[in-house]
Amino acid sequence: MGNDNADLEDRHNLPTPEPESPSLSRSRKPYSFSTLCATVESPNSDHKDQHGSSSVPIYQTATFKGVGGEYDYSRSGNPTRTHLEHHLAKISSANHAFVVSSGMAALDVITRILKPGQEVIAGDDLYGGTNRLLTYIRTHMGVVVHHVDTTNASSVLPHLTPGKTAMVLLESPTNPLLKIVDIAAISSMVKEKCPDAVIVVDNTMMSPYLQRPLEHGADVVYDSATKYLSGHHDLMAGVITCNRDDLAKQMAFTINAVGNALTPFDSFLLLRGTKTLAIRMDRQQSSAMIVAQMLQRLGFVVHYPGLPGHPGKEIHERIADGYGAVLSFETGDKELSERIVGATRLWGISVSFGAVNSLISMPCVMSHASIDPATRAARGLPEDLIRLCVGIEDPNDLLDDLRHALLNAGAITMAANDFVRIPTAVNKAVEKLALGELPVETTRRREDQEWFVSAPGKVILFGEHAVVHGVTAVAASVDLRCYGLTSPRHDNKVSVHFTNIEDYRHEWDLDALPWDAVSPVPPGDDHPENLDQRLLQAIHERALPPAHKMPPKAHAAAVAFLYLYMTMTHGGERPSFTFTARSTLPVGAGLGSSAAFSACVATALLLLHQRIELPSLPPRSRAPSFSSPGHVHISHQGRRAIPPAIADEINRWAFVSEKVLHGNPSGVDNAIVVFGGALAYTKPGFGRKSGMEKIHGFKSLRFLLTDSRIGRDTKALVARVAQRKLEEPHVVNSMFEAIQSIADEARRALDDPELPRQELLNALSALIEENHSYLASLGVSHDTLELIRLKCSSAPYNLSTKLTGAGGGGCAVTLVPDEFPASDLAALARELAAADFDPYFTAVGGSGLGILSPYDHGGTARAGALLTPPETPAAGPVKTPLRDAFAAVGNEELGKWAEERGRWLFV
Numbered sequence: 001m002g003n004d005n006a007d008l009e010d011r012h013n014l015p016t017p018e019p020e021s022p023s024l025s026r027s028r029k030p031y032s033f034s035t036l037c038a039t040v041e042s043p044n045s046d047h048k049d050q051h052g053s054s055s056v057p058i059y060q061t062a063t064f065k066g067v068g069g070e071y072d073y074s075r076s077g078n079p080t081r082t083h084l085e086h087h088l089a090k091i092s093s094a095n096h097a098f099v100v101s102s103g104m105a106a107l108d109v110i111t112r113i114l115k116p117g118q119e120v121i122a123g124d125d126l127y128g129g130t131n132r133l134l135t136y137i138r139t140h141m142g143v144v145v146h147h148v149d150t151t152n153a154s155s156v157l158p159h160l161t162p163g164k165t166a167m168v169l170l171e172s173p174t175n176p177l178l179k180i181v182d183i184a185a186i187s188s189m190v191k192e193k194c195p196d197a198v199i200v201v202d203n204t205m206m207s208p209y210l211q212r213p214l215e216h217g218a219d220v221v222y223d224s225a226t227k228y229l230s231g232h233h234d235l236m237a238g239v240i241t242c243n244r245d246d247l248a249k250q251m252a253f254t255i256n257a258v259g260n261a262l263t264p265f266d267s268f269l270l271l272r273g274t275k276t277l278a279i280r281m282d283r284q285q286s287s288a289m290i291v292a293q294m295l296q297r298l299g300f301v302v303h304y305p306g307l308p309g310h311p312g313k314e315i316h317e318r319i320a321d322g323y324g325a326v327l328s329f330e331t332g333d334k335e336l337s338e339r340i341v342g343a344t345r346l347w348g349i350s351v352s353f354g355a356v357n358s359l360i361s362m363p364c365v366m367s368h369a370s371i372d373p374a375t376r377a378a379r380g381l382p383e384d385l386i387r388l389c390v391g392i393e394d395p396n397d398l399l400d401d402l403r404h405a406l407l408n409a410g411a412i413t414m415a416a417n418d419f420v421r422i423p424t425a426v427n428k429a430v431e432k433l434a435l436g437e438l439p440v441e442t443t444r445r446r447e448d449q450e451w452f453v454s455a456p457g458k459v460i461l462f463g464e465h466a467v468v469h470g471v472t473a474v475a476a477s478v479d480l481r482c483y484g485l486t487s488p489r490h491d492n493k494v495s496v497h498f499t500n501i502e503d504y505r506h507e508w509d510l511d512a513l514p515w516d517a518v519s520p521v522p523p524g525d526d527h528p529e530n531l532d533q534r535l536l537q538a539i540h541e542r543a544l545p546p547a548h549k550m551p552p553k554a555h556a557a558a559v560a561f562l563y564l565y566m567t568m569t570h571g572g573e574r575p576s577f578t579f580t581a582r583s584t585l586p587v588g589a590g591l592g593s594s595a596a597f598s599a600c601v602a603t604a605l606l607l608l609h610q611r612i613e614l615p616s617l618p619p620r621s622r623a624p625s626f627s628s629p630g631h632v633h634i635s636h637q638g639r640r641a642i643p644p645a646i647a648d649e650i651n652r653w654a655f656v657s658e659k660v661l662h663g664n665p666s667g668v669d670n671a672i673v674v675f676g677g678a679l680a681y682t683k684p685g686f687g688r689k690s691g692m693e694k695i696h697g698f699k700s701l702r703f704l705l706t707d708s709r710i711g712r713d714t715k716a717l718v719a720r721v722a723q724r725k726l727e728e729p730h731v732v733n734s735m736f737e738a739i740q741s742i743a744d745e746a747r748r749a750l751d752d753p754e755l756p757r758q759e760l761l762n763a764l765s766a767l768i769e770e771n772h773s774y775l776a777s778l779g780v781s782h783d784t785l786e787l788i789r790l791k792c793s794s795a796p797y798n799l800s801t802k803l804t805g806a807g808g809g810g811c812a813v814t815l816v817p818d819e820f821p822a823s824d825l826a827a828l829a830r831e832l833a834a835a836d837f838d839p840y841f842t843a844v845g846g847s848g849l850g851i852l853s854p855y856d857h858g859g860t861a862r863a864g865a866l867l868t869p870p871e872t873p874a875a876g877p878v879k880t881p882l883r884d885a886f887a888a889v890g891n892e893e894l895g896k897w898a899e900e901r902g903r904w905l906f907v
């Protein structure tokens with residue numbers, strides 16, 4: 001037994017120390033959630049480690065020596081646990097946090113607030129263990145428990161009895177049906193009628209990263225920390241947070257009295273797990289969305305609040321910051337579900353969720369088996385329900401394994417090179433569709449609305465050409481964009497309209513396309529590394545006029561469009577629409593017009609072929625106020641409105657289009673135009689660390705871009721360099737090595753916060769000159785580019801210039817120092833224009849790919865900005881509210897006009 005004398009007991013009533021975290025007291029901008037997670041601070045100066053250990057030590061001791069110290073017995077208090085509790089209070093924005101031995105122990109502590117005769121209102125779709133404990137307190141403690149459908153906030157009202165209702169227990173989203181409860185609405189309703197009732201929320205499905213119910217009226221929140229908070233399924237723990245001192249005091253008493261506080265070692269493990277909560281959760285929920293989309297596409301009834309048409313989506317987005325990583329789906333047949341679960345290999349069959357590894361289960365036979373079948377049926381819990389808890393594995397592996405399991409179990413089959421669902425006797429999805437029970441959004445065809453997308457161009461500062469051969473390139477997006485608009489047609493035709501290329505139009509009868517030559521890529525799969533030559537040949541020979549009979553640029557663009565259209569087709573769906581492209585970028589001038597065009601085509605086709613699901617608007621709870629309706633660039637807390645998994649998918653398909661247009665692209669152009677900002681990009685397969693890294697400090701730089709107006713062909717120039725490398729490998733390779741050093745040095749300089757500004761600019765200028773001289777030696781400069789260089793470098797300008805992109809004409813980029821006089825810049829621009837060049841001043845490092853949100857009915861969108869309204873019947877007259885204006889608006893106004901159409905979601 002511990003020392004329970006009154007004095008000590010008093011000390012342990014409120015063991016959570018007052019947070020002295022700099023994040024709370026500092027006057028600077030508060031840290032974002034992931035930073036708070038990763039930085040564990042001492043609760044107060046008494047807890048500073050004497051040796052300065054950077055990880056909180058495990059005080060693996062039951063007792064502490066001495067009298068009158070802060071700690072005496074680990075049941076009552078332990079330094080490792082104190083650190084953990086302080087950390088959890090900090091990330092939960094709570095005044096008090098307690099950690100106990102499991103999530104159920106947390107609920108046990110909370111329900112001990114109740115007294116016989118009092119009443120509890122709880123949801124009817126609760127976790128089985130919660131249900132079991134509530135049944136126990138009902139039968140053993142004389143507490144009355146009402147189960148109501150809390151997804152309908154007003155269902156709580158009839159059971160609210162002042163003086164009797166002591167607790168309202170909520171869970172959102174519910175597990176396993178992912179129903180959404182309006183925590184905020186219920187809280188205010190309860191507070192009004194029964195101000196003494198304690199509102200308790202089980203937040204396990206979300207974790208404090210995605211939802212903090214204390215901010216929405218809850219009094220006490222608990223999490224099973226066994227799940228997301230720890231993340232590794234290597235401990236059991238429960239967390240209780242609250243702001244009310246009286247409740248905290250009561251619960252602290254119970255924890256000390258019953259002795260269920262978390263052990264020192266588990267406290268250490270949990271603290272460690274919590275540090276990576278945000279990063280795990282980001283990955284897990286983006287993969288969950290991909291899995292949910294695939295299952296929905298196959299025709300299963302999927303429960304996931306991130307899917308359009310989910311009944312609680314809007315409420316959830318108001319309260320939470322993400323959709324979580326648990327979803328469930330119905331197959332229509334319990335035995336089929338059992339076969340599916342048994343056939344997975346990567347998805348582990350297990351109860352629980354929240355770990356880094358993915359799990360699959362059937363709630364009715366596992367986690368919810370403790371609820372009797374009749375009650376399950378009464379609460380609408382389908383016996384065939386499969387729950388998926390998505391981990392951090394590669395999403396493609398997860399999709400692949402699930403598809404195999406569905407295939408092996410006989411839930412889907414392969415037809416016309418695509419997976420399709422095999423109807424079951426009790427195919428609830430089909431029944432619901434037939435009965436019109438599914439929400440309109442789910443049933444409305446994508447092609448019946450207009451989709452408006454855009455992508456920026458790019459400027460390569462260092463490493464073009466060499467990047468194709470494995471050298472790192474440094475590049476940034478430019479603020480000139482390509483726009484793509486799809487407008488519905490109902491005549492079984494698909495057409496393209498390239499306004500920048502002689503206003504070229506072409507249409508195809510969908511049935512007349514060379515379908516025999518296509519090998520579609522199933523949704524979720526990657527396009528093979530090499531292009532399908534058979535399809536390319538068929539497109540050239542059977543789908544388009546000979547190249548010399550149409551503008552060559554339009555020919556190339558049409559081939560890329562059709563190649564992607566046909567390769568993405570699946571499930572026999574062939575959407576009929578017009579794709580219109582317009583660009584404020586000069587086409588074929590080295591500013592990535594092809595990559596921007598490719599990204600627009602890829603995005604539009606992924607949407608129309610239902611291969612990506614557009615996220616709805618970012619949750620509003622912590623979103624900044626959008627000063628401009630056109631820029632929902634960062635949704636909130638540094639997370640963006642288009643999730644990384646979707647951006648990756650768009651980037652992969654944009655790369656395929658680039659391959660069609662360019663032959664052997666490095667991938668840098670499409671990466672920049674999709675992800676925006678500034679990147680150091682290294683192509684994989686050359687023994688160097690590949691991938692992309694964000695570069696900071698680029699946005700503040702100013703550049704002048706000058707179009708030489710000499711047309712050139714990137715494909716031919718890239719091929720020329722490859723040929724030169726074959727002929728003189730030593731010479732060319734040593735130039736590539738030198739360019740690699742230039743890129744490395746530029747990155748180091750840009751990343752060095754201590755480097756004085758002037759030194760940075762001097763270093764970049766020297767590197768620009770050096771890089772250009774290697775490109776000239778590679779044979780990709782041009783007389784006009786040398787003339788531009790000469791003009792810029794002569795007095796009084798003295799500016800450094802290099803070619804950018806493929807060279808051979810196209811654009812030059814000139815670094816403009818901060819203090820460069822505006823009058824000189826204007827004079828230089830005049831001089832360049834007089835020599836028949838086109839100078840551009842454009843911002844760099846801005847937004848990447850954007851999609852005009854189709855969900856924004858009203859909001860900040862201006863009147864008339866709606867896309868096809870929801871009531872448009874699927875087969876009704878074709879509505880194309882954007883199309884005519886898009887084609888007609890002047891080039892100068894295009895960017896502004898696009899911005900004003902509504903709310904843009906960006907990568």
Ligand SMILES: Nc1ncnc2c1ncn2[C@@H]1O[C@H](COP(=O)(O)OP(=O)(O)OP(=O)(O)O)[C@@H](O)[C@H]1O
Nearest residue numbers: 553556557583588589590591592593594714805806
């Ligand atoms: N707005 C557009 N409409 C239709 N096709 C376009 C458009 N913009 C670019 N393209 C396609 O991309 C091709 C231009 O690619 P190219 O690589 O030669 O130029 P770039 O992308 O501007 O330069 P770089 O690749 O060096 O950055 C065009 O020939 C055309 O096929």
Ligand SMILES: C[C@@](O)(CCO)CC(=O)[O-]
Nearest residue numbers: 464465665666667805806
């Ligand atoms: C010339 C090149 O390096 C850049 C074209 O913008 C080609 C590529 O990277 O694909």
